[in-house]
Amino acid sequence: MRLIVVDDEPLARGVVREYLAAHADIEVVAECANGFEAVKAITELEPDLVILDIQMPKLDGFEVAELAGSKTRFIFATAFDQYALKAFEIHALDYLLKPFSQQRFDQALAHARASLVTAPSQQPAVARAAADLRARPLSRVLIRDGAKVHVIPADRIAYIEAQDDYVQIHADGKAYLKNQPLAELETQLEATRFLRIHRSYLVNVEHVARIEQATRDSHCAILKDGTKLPVSRSGYQKIRSVMQ
Secondary structure, eight states: OEEEEEOSOHHHHHHHHHHHTTOTTOEEEEEESSHHHHHHHHHHHOOSEEEEOSSOSSSOHHHHHHHHOTTOOEEEEESOGGGHHHHHHTTOSEEEESSOOHHHHHHHHHHHHHHHTSOOTTGGGHHHHHHHHSOSSOSEEEEEETTEEEEEEGGGEEEEEEETTEEEEEETTEEEEESSOHHHHHHHSOTTTEEEEETTEEEEGGGEEEEEEEETTEEEEEETTSOEEEEOHHHHHHHHHHHO
16 A cells, blocks of 8 residues: 655654554655645655645645545544544545554554445545535635646636636636636635626626626626626626626
8 A cells, every 4th residue: 555644743744654664565655744745746646545634834634635636545634623524524534633542543544445445436526525625715726737736815816717617717817727617616705706797707806897888788897907708697787786
């Protein structure tokens, strides 16, 4: 079994290494001290299992789970018991509450070994479940680009465009592609700030300069950077009510 250990505390990583010494069949392929390192290592090394802390700098454990991909299996190891329900809702294999004993650690690994020989039927839902469990409304949107991670503050997003099962997020003059339906992302963002002005567009009203009539029966939103977005009839009623 190939394993990655993720914890911002060196002593905690040391305890895991010590406990793993009793398991000759496990190879530690990486140790990571923060969420960014973890996503990069998981993407590049594709481990069988990740032992993952929750409260960490840069990205927390749930954000790592969201970005890591559907094949990754997790055992959470944390000093905080309030995250246990969330961990199991994203199909974590186990939840170790620090400080945990060698015996408890061995039980978690036994569970992991058993799960690896069964069909991972729940795995495709892990990333979306993790995203769904992040605090709402989202203050930032996470986008994985290979081994890189872009963290986009919600208030910097000008608009979001649907592209089949993806969305293209426009912020600070750049565009980022994220594998998530527009309707799903809409439910995670602040409803008073992000309005669905068209079936294919979600706009940050703080970035809208004005609304103009495009044709006799249609309107468009003019953003502060000059971008023009189509506005449907229902979208026009919504955005007009907040811009009056």
